[in-house]
Amino acid sequence: MKPLVSVEHFSKSYGEIRAVRDLSFSVRRGELFGLIGPDGAGKTTTMRTLVTLLRPDEGTVTVDGMDVRKQLKAIRAITGYMPQRFSLYPDLSVEQNLRFFAELFSVPRNELTDRMQRLYRFSRLEEFSTRLAGRLSGGMKQKLALSCTLIHDPVLLVLDEPTTGVDPVSRSEFWEILRELREQGVTIVVSTPYMDEAMKCDRIVIMHSGVALAHGTPGELINSMRLPMYALDERDLVMNFSRIEAASGVRSVQSFGDSLHITTDEDIDEDRLSAALEQTLDRPVRLRRIAPSLEDVFIALIEQGTEHAE
Amino acid sequence: MRRRLMAIIRKEFIHIFRDWRTLLIIILMPILMIVLYGYAITLDMRNIVFGVIDDARTPDSRALVDAFAENGFFRTLPRDVRRNEMESLFMRRDVHMVLVIPEDFSADLTQNRSAVVQLIIDASDSNVGTFVGNYAEQVLGIYNQRMNHAVPALFEIAPRIFYNPDMNSTNFFVPGLVALILMLISALLTSIAITREKETGTMEQILVSPVHAREIVLGKVLPYVLLGLVNAALILLSAWILFDVPVRGSLALLGLLSLVYVFVALSFGLMISTVARTQLIAMFGTLMATILPTIMLSGFIFPIASMPELLRWIANVLPATYFLIIIRAIMLKGVGSAELWPQALILSGIGTLLLTAATRRFRMRLE
Numbered sequence: 001m002k003p004l005v006s007v008e009h010f011s012k013s014y015g016e017i018r019a020v021r022d023l024s025f026s027v028r029r030g031e032l033f034g035l036i037g038p039d040g041a042g043k044t045t046t047m048r049t050l051v052t053l054l055r056p057d058e059g060t061v062t063v064d065g066m067d068v069r070k071q072l073k074a075i076r077a078i079t080g081y082m083p084q085r086f087s088l089y090p091d092l093s094v095e096q097n098l099r100f101f102a103e104l105f106s107v108p109r110n111e112l113t114d115r116m117q118r119l120y121r122f123s124r125l126e127e128f129s130t131r132l133a134g135r136l137s138g139g140m141k142q143k144l145a146l147s148c149t150l151i152h153d154p155v156l157l158v159l160d161e162p163t164t165g166v167d168p169v170s171r172s173e174f175w176e177i178l179r180e181l182r183e184q185g186v187t188i189v190v191s192t193p194y195m196d197e198a199m200k201c202d203r204i205v206i207m208h209s210g211v212a213l214a215h216g217t218p219g220e221l222i223n224s225m226r227l228p229m230y231a232l233d234e235r236d237l238v239m240n241f242s243r244i245e246a247a248s249g250v251r252s253v254q255s256f257g258d259s260l261h262i263t264t265d266e267d268i269d270e271d272r273l274s275a276a277l278e279q280t281l282d283r284p285v286r287l288r289r290i291a292p293s294l295e296d297v298f299i300a301l302i303e304q305g306t307e308h309a310e
Numbered sequence: 311m312r313r314r315l316m317a318i319i320r321k322e323f324i325h326i327f328r329d330w331r332t333l334l335i336i337i338l339m340p341i342l343m344i345v346l347y348g349y350a351i352t353l354d355m356r357n358i359v360f361g362v363i364d365d366a367r368t369p370d371s372r373a374l375v376d377a378f379a380e381n382g383f384f385r386t387l388p389r390d391v392r393r394n395e396m397e398s399l400f401m402r403r404d405v406h407m408v409l410v411i412p413e414d415f416s417a418d419l420t421q422n423r424s425a426v427v428q429l430i431i432d433a434s435d436s437n438v439g440t441f442v443g444n445y446a447e448q449v450l451g452i453y454n455q456r457m458n459h460a461v462p463a464l465f466e467i468a469p470r471i472f473y474n475p476d477m478n479s480t481n482f483f484v485p486g487l488v489a490l491i492l493m494l495i496s497a498l499l500t501s502i503a504i505t506r507e508k509e510t511g512t513m514e515q516i517l518v519s520p521v522h523a524r525e526i527v528l529g530k531v532l533p534y535v536l537l538g539l540v541n542a543a544l545i546l547l548s549a550w551i552l553f554d555v556p557v558r559g560s561l562a563l564l565g566l567l568s569l570v571y572v573f574v575a576l577s578f579g580l581m582i583s584t585v586a587r588t589q590l591i592a593m594f595g596t597l598m599a600t601i602l603p604t605i606m607l608s609g610f611i612f613p614i615a616s617m618p619e620l621l622r623w624i625a626n627v628l629p630a631t632y633f634l635i636i637i638r639a640i641m642l643k644g645v646g647s648a649e650l651w652p653q654a655l656i657l658s659g660i661g662t663l664l665l666t667a668a669t670r671r672f673r674m675r676l677e
Contacts, residue, residue, distance in 0.1 A: 048676060
């Protein structure tokens with residue numbers, strides 16, 4: 001089966017700024033797909049292009065076989081898009097917002113009540129139906145925005161950082177809803193800077209400064225990092241950071257809370273590393289071999305990426 | 311098509327009525343403006359205070375002073391003025407004019423020599439000075455005729471002033487104000503309505519629906535047409551109540567053509583919103599593009615016929631120029647549709663052009 005979304009060699013610039021360079025990925029039907037990366041990675045540009053709000057400078061972007069350059073209306077009819085910023089009408093009530101978008105998407109009138117009931121059920125917004133959208137809490141706003149993008153039963157859902165600025169409880173609730181939607185067969189493309197959310201995606205593409213660094217399932221990406229990794233519980237982290245970094249065999253050091261994660265060159269084993277560190281720090285150290293997290297992979301990829309760029 | 315359009319119109323009405331403060335401003339501002347302008351912009355002068363230095367002190371000289379005092383425009387300083395205090399009277403702005411009647415005034419009159427009186431006029435405001443001079447000349451003319459019936463005039467000019475017999479400048483200005491206020495408010499309404507959606511990001515959300523540019527544009531214009539009409543009615547009503555400005559022609563025709571004019575102004579606002587990114591820019595742009603040209607170039611105050619050619623060209627593309635002809639004709643002359651169709655046609659043309667241009671310029675993408 002052909003993928004629902006296909007992005008091939010997509011590039012986009014704003015004047016001098018090259019927002020996305022030569023990006024390629026595809027999203028299969030029914031998949032929960034993540035665009036992962038920090039601010040300025042090009043996630044929003046990519047998503048706006050998917051929903052036909054921007055025109056690609058180079059490359060081909062298609063949704064359900066339709067070109068985003070040409071078939072605006074047809075793509076817009078089957079797509080639901082939630083911009084990063086809350087973009088509903090704050091002076092309209094919850095129900096008025098829902099009805100407005102239902103009308104814009106020509107939802108059949110006899111189905112409207114049914115659909116609204118269904119959306120109310122998962123968003124639990126029914127008791128707030130007469131409340132003005134501007135007076136909702138952050139989490140409720142996001143759920144209303146999601147409901148509005150779902151009102152026309154889209155085939156593809158594009159969500160730009162839906163959980164940024166939302167409290168942790170609402171965040172996990174929101175992802176619960178996304179998983180339910182995926183069960184129902186909706187294809188979802190979601191962007192996030194959070195690695196724990198990236199782990200919940202079926203497949204991801206990791207982006208940085210407009211370039212795709214890697215793609216695959218989160219598991220694949222973690223396994224692809226074959227470099228050994230050790231945790232060092234070190235109290236004087238800041239003071240010794242650069243000395244540890246300079247120790248022989250050490251490839252990179254990252255601080256994670258109370259500990260440092262050290263990646264080493266491939267030919268270095270645990271004993272040699274601890275020997276090197278003991279020599280550098282002039283005292284015994286306790287190393288733990290650990291499996292890298294997605295965040296480690298991400299940081300390693302970015303470092304590799306910048307090395308390549310240089 | 312119709313469903314999406316109706317949805318946008320309905321939503322726009324919710325915005326309008328939920329934001330009652332703005333609504334109140336939209337409704338009260340024109341009335342406030344008409345009160346302010348109506349009282350402030352007046353070219354009439356009344357109560358011109360003048361002092362008298364009467365060296366003649368005869369019944370003739372007193373008759374001359376009375377001729378001034380009786381017509382309602384002049385008021386005598388209730389005492390005689392001495393020569394040496396004249397300057398300080400002008401300085402303190404106690405008088406606008408001093409009338410000096412020489413000692414041999416009556417003697418000259420009776421001996422059929424031409425009698426000379428002197429008028430000293432404060433022209434520090436040249437406009438006021440001119441008015442005072444003109445009025446005084448007329449008064450003197452009347453007095454001359456009265457005293458000199460012995461000499462028959464060679465011919466007599468008997469002017470009759472039509473349509474505004476009192477030369478009341480409120481009657482002249484109120485139609486202009488209607489044109490100005492309708493243009494300003496209507497253009498502001500639409501230019502802000504669209505840029506607000508751009509600024510708050512809601513435009514991005516609407517655009518990803520299968521909506522058409524013409525649905526968004528029309529959906530923004532139609533609700534405000536109604537608001538503009540309400541405005542027009544309020545302005546005319548307050549002009550009638552406060553200043554007795556008449557509507558001699560058909561109210562229905564005036565309403566219909568005001569509708570056309572409001573439509574032009576709203577489309578103009580839309581045009582601005584396709585260029586402006588923020589509400590602030592839209593607001594300043596609209597203010598600049600409507601107030602000055604409408605006041606200076608549309609014939610509101612200065613006659614177009616006396617403008618240099620370049621400005622006449624600009625005047626000829628201003629919607630207000632045509633609406634002013636229409637509204638003055640209907641209100642003051644009672645003219646009907648038979649005479650006004652060319653202006654109505656031109657206005658509709660400008661409106662259609664602007665709306666089409668705004669729709670075509672409307673970006674269905676974010677770039």
